Amino acid sequence: GDGSIWYWNLGIPGPSIKLNYHSTAIEKILFRNYLGAETLYSIGYDRAIYKWPVDSDLQNQTNDPAFTIAADAYFADLSKANEHLLIRRYAAVNNLEVWSLNGLRLVNLGGCNDYIDQAAFSPDGTMVAAACRDGRIYYWELFVDNDSQPHSWSDAGSERIRHLAFAPDGLKLMTADVTDVIKLWKTANGKLIRSYPDLEGGSEETLQGLGFDP
Numbered sequence: 001g002d003g004s005i006w007y008w009n010l011g012i013p014g015p016s017i018k019l020n021y022h023s024t025a026i027e028k029i030l031f032r033n034y035l036g037a038e039t040l041y042s043i044g045y046d047r048a049i050y051k052w053p054v055d056s057d058l059q060n061q062t063n064d065p066a067f068t069i070a071a072d073a074y075f076a077d078l079s080k081a082n083e084h085l086l087i088r089r090y091a092a093v094n095n096l097e098v099w100s101l102n103g104l105r106l107v108n109l110g111g112c113n114d115y116i117d118q119a120a121f122s123p124d125g126t127m128v129a130a131a132c133r134d135g136r137i138y139y140w141e142l143f144v145d146n147d148s149q150p151h152s153w154s155d156a157g158s159e160r161i162r163h164l165a166f167a168p169d170g171l172k173l174m175t176a177d178v179t180d181v182i183k184l185w186k187t188a189n190g191k192l193i194r195s196y197p198d199l200e201g202g203s204e205e206t207l208q209g210l211g212f213d214p
Contacts, residue, residue, distance in 0.1 A: 001025045005042055009054075021050050021065075030078055041066075043075045049085070049101065067101045076118075081125030088116050096130055098142065109140050110150065117161055122170040127187070129173055131161035137175065139187055153190025155183070163210035180207045 003022035022044035030041045031054075038054040048065035069075060069087055076086040076096065083101040088094070094111040096119055112132035119130040129139040138152040155161070159177035166173055172193065173185045182196040 003044060003046070005029065007040070019052075022046050022048060027075060032078065032080055032083075034083060041078055043078075047071070049075075051101070067099070067103065073097070076116075077120045079121040079125040080123050081121075084121070084125055086119055086121055086128060088119060094132070096128065096140075098128070107142065112136060112138060112152075118164045120164055120166065122166040123168050124170060127166070127170055129164055129166065129187070131155075131164050131175060133160060137161075137164075137173070137185070137190065139173070151188075151190075153185075163207065165210045165212060167212050168214050174210055174212070176207050176210050178206075182207075182210070 003020065003024055003026060005019040005021075005026060007017040007019060019042075022042065024044050024046040026042055026044050028043045030043075032039050032041060040052045040054055042050045044050075047069040049067040049069070051066045067085060070089070073087045073089040076088050078085055084106065085099045085101060087097050087099060088111075089097055094114065094116045096109040096111055096116065098106045098109065100106060109128060112130070112134050114132050114134035117131050117133060119128060121128055126142055127139055128142060129137065131137050136152045136154050138150045140150050155175070159179050159181070161175050161177050163176040164173060166187070171187055173187045174182060175185070176182045184193040184196075185191065186193060
């Protein structure tokens, strides 16, 4: 909660490294392979995003963040394919925007008629999916003929969605709602492939994440 990051290189014996760059608690830590180099990204509640090449001297990096999220926006996802950042903005409307970490807004995707609960990039960075409280799931194909109009379908009767994840090929999308009911969809047309009822069988335990085997 003090903004510290502890890093261990499991392949090299030695002490852990403590990184103190954020002024608040850390929201998320991500590893990405960027341009062939393993890179560590940290996102804090101070709205700063820092990045470090893992094979560098982590303790002697610049104190300047790679990106600072605007005060009316929130982190949603960082693409695995490139350094594109997905943020949710709640000023006048519920927008999703794609930014590069060098501070350039690449596209404003628009949004939905209600709060955006979850949003994520596809593994190859060419699509974005979002779950909204208006009961619809939206997805966008990015940078296709300069047209990023959303496709959407209704998840009628579903509870609020807590998690969503793309399949490795991007052709399927999995969602999990607050009652831990998991659904598998075809991304292109929103066809429900399969529904998995509460896997905990009524347990008070809650699902903490969702993902596909690569």
